[in-house]
Amino acid sequence: MGKITGFLEISRELPPRRPIAERLKDWRELEGKLPEDKLQAQGARCMDCGIPFCHKGCPLGNIIPDWNDLVYRDRWREAIERLHSTNNFPEFTGRICPAPCEEACVLNINNDPVTIKQIEKQIIDHAFKAGWVVPVPPTRRTGKRVAVVGSGPAGLAAAAQLNRAGHTVEVLERADRIGGLLMYGIPDFKLEKWIVERRLQQMRDEGVVFRVNAHVGVNVSVDDLRRNFDAIVLAGGATWARDLPIPGRELNGIHFAMDFLPQQNKKVAGDEVRDQILATGKNVVILGGGDTGSDCLGTSNRHGAKHVYQFELLPKPPETRDGDGVAPWPYWPMILRSSSSHEEGVQRDWSVNTKAFSGDADGNVRKLHGVRLEWKKDASGRPQMVEIPGSDFEIECELVLLAMGFLGPERAGMLDDLGVRLDQRGNV
Numbered sequence: 099m100g101k102i103t104g105f106l107e108i109s110r111e112l113p114p115r116r117p118i119a120e121r122l123k124d125w126r127e128l129e130g131k132l133p134e135d136k137l138q139a140q141g142a143r144c145m146d147c148g149i150p151f152c153h154k155g156c157p158l159g160n161i162i163p164d165w166n167d168l169v170y171r172d173r174w175r176e177a178i179e180r181l182h183s184t185n186n187f188p189e190f191t192g193r194i195c196p197a198p199c200e201e202a203c204v205l206n207i208n209n210d211p212v213t214i215k216q217i218e219k220q221i222i223d224h225a226f227k228a229g230w231v232v233p234v235p236p237t238r239r240t241g242k243r244v245a246v247v248g249s250g251p252a253g254l255a256a257a258a259q260l261n262r263a264g265h266t267v268e269v270l271e272r273a274d275r276i277g278g279l280l281m282y283g284i285p286d287f288k289l290e291k292w293i294v295e296r297r298l299q300q301m302r303d304e305g306v307v308f309r310v311n312a313h314v315g316v317n318v319s320v321d322d323l324r325r326n327f328d329a330i331v332l333a334g335g336a337t338w339a340r341d342l343p344i345p346g347r348e349l350n351g352i353h354f355a356m357d358f359l360p361q362q363n364k365k366v367a368g369d370e371v372r373d374q375i376l377a378t379g380k381n382v383v384i385l386g387g388g389d390t391g392s393d394c395l396g397t398s399n400r401h402g403a404k405h406v407y408q409f410e411l412l413p414k415p416p417e418t419r420d421g422d423g424v425a426p427w428p429y430w431p432m433i434l435r436s437s438s439s440h441e442e443g444v445q446r447d448w449s450v451n452t453k454a455f456s457g458d459a460d461g462n463v464r465k466l467h468g469v470r471l472e473w474k475k476d477a478s479g480r481p482q483m484v485e486i487p488g489s490d491f492e493i494e495c496e497l498v499l500l501a502m503g504f505l506g507p508e509r510a511g512m513l514d515d516l517g518v519r520l521d522q523r524g525n526v
């Protein structure tokens with residue numbers, strides 16, 4: 099801990115985002131950077147706590163106080179070594195992780211945690227710029243072959259580690275590009291794709307082989323994998339989207355978020371996208387209040403939507419931790435979260451249930467029919483939704499995006515063929 103009084107003298111500071119009017123005209127990242135002297139001052143705010151709760155908050159166990167201090171002391175090379183020791187891809191997490199470390203940071207008791215995520219992002223950006231992130235191929239090969247199915251962050255991290263341990267690793271991905279949701283799903287304004295490509299190149303240079311358009315269980319059989327590999331890592335993600343089987347669901351203009359978002363990623367990548375789902379000039383309704391819904395919102399506004407609504411079934415969460423029943427520090431609290439996309443324009447509403455859609459003579463969606471809800475606890479204390487009598491309403495809409503979460507991995511194909519056991523929630 100370089101500056102013992104840092105947390106008393108220096109306020110939390112984040113760089114400003116690009117102005118809304120400017121960023122709505124493009125797909126580039128919108129989060130800024132702090133000048134390095136200011137970032138070092140932010141590192142000085144870390145108290146190097148006896149019990150660093152930030153560690154516990156971080157699912158990767160990042161050794162956060164060490165690199166906060168190293169940044170403060172201008173020792174960037176050691177900072178990236180420490181960061182890479184627990185995190186294969188800080189350039190991704192530094193951009194899109196929801197930062198549970200900051201929720202758990204001791205300074206967050208006063209609502210001004212160390213800017214851990216920003217420091218993480220700038221350490222890795224500094225390291226790439228300085229040329230310190232170079233291929234680290236294994237010194238010897240074990241002779242074992244491993245197939246990794248799925249190339250999202252989980253598959254990529256597994257592949258990177260297994261390869262560095264000396265195994266021969268092949269990543270099989272059914273999409274036409276590697277990266278899972280990092281490539282197809284998460285919009286470019288949150289994570290530009292050259293950043294993903296840059297890391298993939300390092301992995302290729304270390305010896306990882308990537309195979310695209312390789313759909314295991316469809317055009318690559320699990321028997322082939324069993325024959326040709328010593329081990330198979332299943333990293334296919336949770337891609338089974340929750341549907342809304344209500345009257346009118348079949349109308350044109352009602353789409354899963356994951357039909358909408360990847361098309362825009364492809365477009366930004368320069369691909370031709372036939373019959374792209376566009377929000378331009380439309381009243382858009384997004385059902386679901388999480389990250390996916392928020393990404394649909396930012397994308398719709400960049401398309402030039404006329405008006406965007408975002409409806410959530412659950413009640414509006416409290417704005418601060420002081421609310422009733424909210425997990426106290428250092429736990430992750432279920433509080434109201436607003437993303438950069440929300441700043442860009444939306445009409446949000448909570449405790450709303452969608453009952454039906456209706457359309458025009460050509461089968462295009464024209465209206466959403468909803469009802470407002472009250473959440474009451476039943477005898478066992480479980481929240482139950484109750485429709486408020488007379489609260490039915492209609493909204494005109496020409497595009498509806500379903501962003502209501504994911505139910506687990508898709509079973510048909512690879513998982514069925516492998517005969518793996520699933521838990522009660524349908525996960526492997």
Ligand SMILES: Cc1cc2nc3c(=O)[nH]c(=O)nc-3n(C[C@H](O)[C@H](O)[C@H](O)COP(=O)(O)OP(=O)(O)OC[C@H]3O[C@@H](n4cnc5c(N)ncnc54)[C@H](O)[C@@H]3O)c2cc1C
Nearest residue numbers: 194248249250251252271272278279313314334335389390
């Ligand atoms: C729109 C959206 C936005 C999100 N934003 C954020 C965010 O801002 N911050 C955050 O922390 N999290 C975010 N998430 C969640 C995060 O993206 C996921 O938790 C993460 O990508 C999961 O990683 P994964 O590697 O398990 O799976 P995925 O990234 O889903 O990758 C799985 C890959 O496996 C492939 N695959 C599946 N089955 C097969 C098969 N049989 N053969 C070959 N390939 C197969 C799929 O095509 C896919 O590419 C977001 C999710 C979505 C949908």
Ligand code: SF4
Nearest residue numbers: 144145147152203204
């Ligand atoms: S909890 Fe916060 S102040 Fe304490 S060591 Fe972690 S980052 Fe530093």
